[in-house]
Amino acid sequence: MKRQVLASEQSEKLFEQICDYLLERIRRGEWKPHEKLPSVRALAAQFQVHRLTVFKAYQLLKQNGNVYVKDKSGYFVQPGNKWSMGADHDPIVSAYVQESHLSEIHQVQAAYQFSKALLDPNLLPNLYFSEYVKKVFDLYPKVLGTYSTTQGDEELREALCRYFTEEYRFYLSPEELLISSGSQEAIDLIARVLVKPRDAVLIERPTYSPAIDVFRREGAAIVPVEIGRDGYDLGEVERLMKTHKPRLFYLNPTFHNPTGYTVPAEQRKRLAEIAQEYQCLLIEDDPYRDIYFGEKPPLPIFSYDTSGTVIYIRSFSKYVGPGLGIATVACRPSIMKLLIRAKSLADSGTPLLNQKIFLHYFFSSRMQQHLEKLRIALSVRKEIMEEGLSDTDWQWSSPQGGFNLWVRLPESVRMDFLLAKSIEQSITFVPGSICDPQRELDSWMRVSYSFLNEQQLRDGIKRLVGVYRELPQSCDA
Amino acid sequence: MKRQVLASEQSEKLFEQICDYLLERIRRGEWKPHEKLPSVRALAAQFQVHRLTVFKAYQLLKQNGNVYVKDKSGYFVQPGNKWSMGADHDPIVSAYVQESHLSEIHQVQAAYQFSKALLDPNLLPNLYFSEYVKKVFDLYPKVLGTYSTTQGDEELREALCRYFTEEYRFYLSPEELLISSGSQEAIDLIARVLVKPRDAVLIERPTYSPAIDVFRREGAAIVPVEIGRDGYDLGEVERLMKTHKPRLFYLNPTFHNPTGYTVPAEQRKRLAEIAQEYQCLLIEDDPYRDIYFGEKPPLPIFSYDTSGTVIYIRSFSKYVGPGLGIATVACRPSIMKLLIRAKSLADSGTPLLNQKIFLHYFFSSRMQQHLEKLRIALSVRKEIMEEGLSDTDWQWSSPQGGFNLWVRLPESVRMDFLLAKSIEQSITFVPGSICDPQRELDSWMRVSYSFLNEQQLRDGIKRLVGVYRELPQSCDA
Incomplete structure (x- = not known):
């Protein structure tokens, strides 16, 4: 019975796909007004579907005034641009729209971001x-x-390899x-080489929003995994792996974005085992590891992996130099080969200059001193933000690292309304639904304390709380 | 009748696709040895195909020892790894293989590349x-x-906009x-947002090899357009646009890679008109424009475009600073919106440092002086290469710009054999077939005179000709 429902759902989709196919090509001008469209028989053969499915598609197009029927000779393009998506729609441009929800919020100009x-x-x-x-230019005058090679500068890969081995006991070669x-490029490349349409992909709920967009774009069936203060419900993770046979699990277990939670060490070890058992790759994204306020976080999951099941993404941009754009991916040779091929078509290698600057800066003693200062500065900013929110009825769990506070507001608050009102006051934040693969979590928001200085933080939070307090009592009415 | 053949071909493919689908997931371990596989009925519903197609797939898998039948209860996974692709095949890694033929040759270490x-x-x-x-750091201490924004540094876009308007009469805003x-990133982004599976794409024959790989990866049906000393046969181009209704035409009309040909001005104007008429986007890749040995080349096709049909890719990396990685794409707002979205998921913006260095270097008077020297140096190198080949029976048309010589050898020569022998002598070149969407052009090779110095060029060409002369008389026997 379940299969029946599924098949009918898919037939529905198929029928819509054929509508889209036809509309897309009419829009592009492949068939001009009054031109004859392919026959039901031809399209059914082309798409390997039942003729009724094509017939259904044509019926809808006819109903919407996109095509007309002439006697029994077939379907023709209806003139008059009724098929246009809007007045400003450019007929030559109709393309795969790739969603990026977070970047839309980032485009908002605001004083308190x-x-x-x-x-x-x-x-x-x-x-x-x-x-x-300057040192880099002295050392490498022709930089x-x-x-660079597509895989990346060998000197840098060797240095990172030593660093990972010493710091996290990675067993690794350059x-x-x-x-x-x-x-971002690392996630994109991984998704492109590993995910096929209809593959199941586990993603934390909530998560880093652009990752949802990337995996969706590849046609993944996204299965959410709840993350909480104590990590995951591993029994549930195992059940999901058993049921959905996911291709991979994209996760951010250390000072998780947006919640700030850190998955405990014992769960890391067990997760690596479960993933190996179910042949589910773990994509461990680890951008905040160095930004801890108390104790150092537990070792990466990659450290516990003995079977090549974990792919480790380590970004340094966030705190070493956002303008440099440097991250690294650690994985076993069979996957590496695929990533290098994909990268050779995507950008033929990260600029050598950036790699060399990063190399000499990151491994300097000055960087390590700087990191200590950075941790203090950020924990101070976090406390300022928490203080500013202390007399509200908002709830959050104080993070021990990272850049973000994940805050729960009373359920009566309509988050989209609060965001619109905040933007009017030159404030932006990330509504929880953007971080949720299911687009729910409507009572949550992510507010980052990393970008504004202490005074701006005080002023901005005060202003945000002000906007909240001035909301109509029952804006959900 | 023709339709019948087509449908049967597609049914063939469909049946193979189902085989692949099953094998892929057995390899990944989704179904373990002796586990029951989905029923014919279920798979037929899932893929919306006839049950016979699924049955055919199972029959082949059975024949190959991948599955077995148990009474009438269905198909089961055959144990014993008979499904493995080879002893060194890693079951967890089976992924989209993205081809990059050129990068494989580039990985060969050789003295004469x-x-x-x-x-x-x-x-x-x-x-x-x-x-x-240093200047950049003084000007932008926080660079x-x-x-950067995803679209790119505004100051740089403004400067490029002025430059394009003055130099090529582009009508353009930042x-x-x-x-x-x-x-490479530009081509990749364009392919990702504009090309859907089964879209026809026109590509010059021969062409820049990684472009073939990128469009193929998106599932394009590639239609070759012959390019010759006098450009294209525009009647043929029109016929192809009429017949195939291509989504786009990727072309490199100025000091074309690999041939060095330049499409004349009158063809450029006409091509823009034809493309507009048939709603076929022209993707004009223009990396060699500044590297002319005689007269300046004709204006870009983009200059003749009045309808937003041309997308102009201008790379500067090749001669300004390969280690910088900077190119720009000019196109109308409707397409720009899509490219920005795609880029925000692909790398969230080209590093600001690189953009600022390029800005201050490229628009300096020193750069312009340098360019003059560069043109002379490269034309000298070209002449040295041509001199080295002058007493062979090889044929080529002397290019008036760019980095490459496109050389025709006698038809009796087996190019793969010559390449193998050359690599033994520490020489690499690009066999013509790699530049051909149809993988023919077996008598041609691309030899670049840009990378080696004058002495290396003399020695290397002498050595290459030596390898050629020592080939067995009839290696095609």
Whole structure:
């Protein structure tokens, strides 16, 4: 019985796909007004579907005034642009729309951008940077004239390899590291080589929003995994792996974005085992590891992996130099080969200059001193934000690292309404629904304390709370 | 009748697709040895195909020892790894293999790399670069701490807009320019947003090889357009547009890679008109424009476009600074919106540092002086290569710009054999078939004179001709 429902759902989709196919090509002008469209028989053969499915598609198009029927000779394009999506629709441009919800909020100009989980540029040691850049030019006079290999500069991969081995007990060779132009590129490449349409993909709920967009774009069937203060319900994770046979699990177990939660060490070990058992790759995204306020976080899941089940993405951009765009991916050779191929078509290698600057800066003692200062500065900012929210009825769990506060508001609050009102007051934040693969979590918001300075934080939070208090008593009425 | 054949071909493919689907998931371990596989009825419903198609797939799998039948209860996974692709096949890794033929040749280590259409790093004004970098840090002390917008640095887009308007009479605003991390990324983004599976795409024959790989990956049906010394046969181009209704035509009309041909001005104007008529986007890739040896080349096709039909990709990396990775895409707002969205998921913006260095270096008077020297140096290298080949029976048309010689060898020569022998002698070149969407052009090769210095060129060509002369008389026997 269940199968029946599923088949009928898919038939529905198929019928819509044929509508889309026809409309798309009419829009592009492949068939001009009054031109004859392909026959039901021909389309049924082309798509390998039942003729009734095609017939259904044509009926809808006819009903909507996109096509007309002439006697028994077939379907023809209805003139008069009734098929247009709107007055400003350009007929030559109809393309795959790739969603990026977060980037839309980031485009809003605002004085108090709590939406940005980026480091305040003033917290970076900008004055020292140019010194290191000079050093790079002395050491590699031809650096701007030289392409990097697609996999990344060997000197940098060797240095990172030593670093990972010493710090996190990674068992790794430089051939198992890829340098990417930031973690976004890494997620994109991984999705492109590993995910096929209809593959199940586990994603934390909530999660880093652009990851949802990337996996959806590849046609993944997304299965959410709840993350809480104590990590995951591993029994549930195992059940999901058993039921859905997912291709991969994209996760951010350390100072998780947006919640700030950290998955405990014992769960990490067990998760690596479960993933191996069910042949589900773990994509461990780890951008906040160095930004801890108390104790160092537990070792990455990659450290517990003995079977090549974990792909580790480590971004450094967030706190070393956002303008550099450097991240690295650690994985086993069989996957590495695929990632290198994909990268050779995507950008033919991260710029060598950026890799060399990063190399000399990141591994300097100055960077390590700078990191200590950074941790203090950020924990102070976090406390300022928490203080500003302390006399509200909002709830959150104080994070021990990272850039974000994940805040729950009373259920009566309509988040979209609060965001609209906030933007009027030059404030932005990220509504919880954007971080939710199911587009729910309507009572939550992510506010980042990393981008604004202490005074701006005080003023901005005060203003945000003000907007909240002035909301009509029952705006959900 | 023709339709019948087509449908049967597609049914063939469909049946193979179902085989692949099952094998892929057995390989991944979704169904374990002796586990029951989905029923014929269920798979037929899932894929919306006739049950006979699924049955056919199972029959082949049974025949190959991948599955077995138990009474009448269905199909089961045959144990014993008979489904494995080979002893070294990693069951967890089976993914979309993305082809990149050119990058494979580039991975060959050789003393005489005629395969590389890259600039000799010694031809770049490396000493001056660090000066400009210092300037950038003085002007923008926080440049490494700042993300670029996804579309690219506004100051750079404004400068490029002025430059394009003055130099090529582009009618353009900075909102119609995107900064990408090199032309490879630009082609990749364009393919991803504009090409859907089964879309026809016109591509020159021969062409820039990675472009073939990118469009194929998106599932395009590639239709070759012959390019010759005098450009295209426009009547044929029109016929192809009429017949195939292509989504786009990827072309490189100025010092074309690999042939060096330049499409004349009158054809450019007419091509823009035809493309508009048939709603076929022209993707004009223009990386060699500044590298002319005689007269300046004709204006870009984009200059003749009045309808938003042309997308212009201009790479600067090749001669300004390969290590910078900077290119720009000019197109109308409707397409720009899509490209920005795609880029926000692909790498969230080209590094600001690289954009600022490029801005200050490219628009300096020093760069313009450098370009003049560069043109002379490259034309000298071209002549050295041509001299080295002058007493062979090879044929080529002397290019008036660019980095490459496109050479025809006698038909008796087996190019793969010559390449193998050349690699033994530490020489690489690009066999013509790699540049051909149809994988023919077996008598041609691309040899680049841009990467090696004058002495290396002399020695390398001598050595290559030597390898050729020592080939067995009839290696095609």
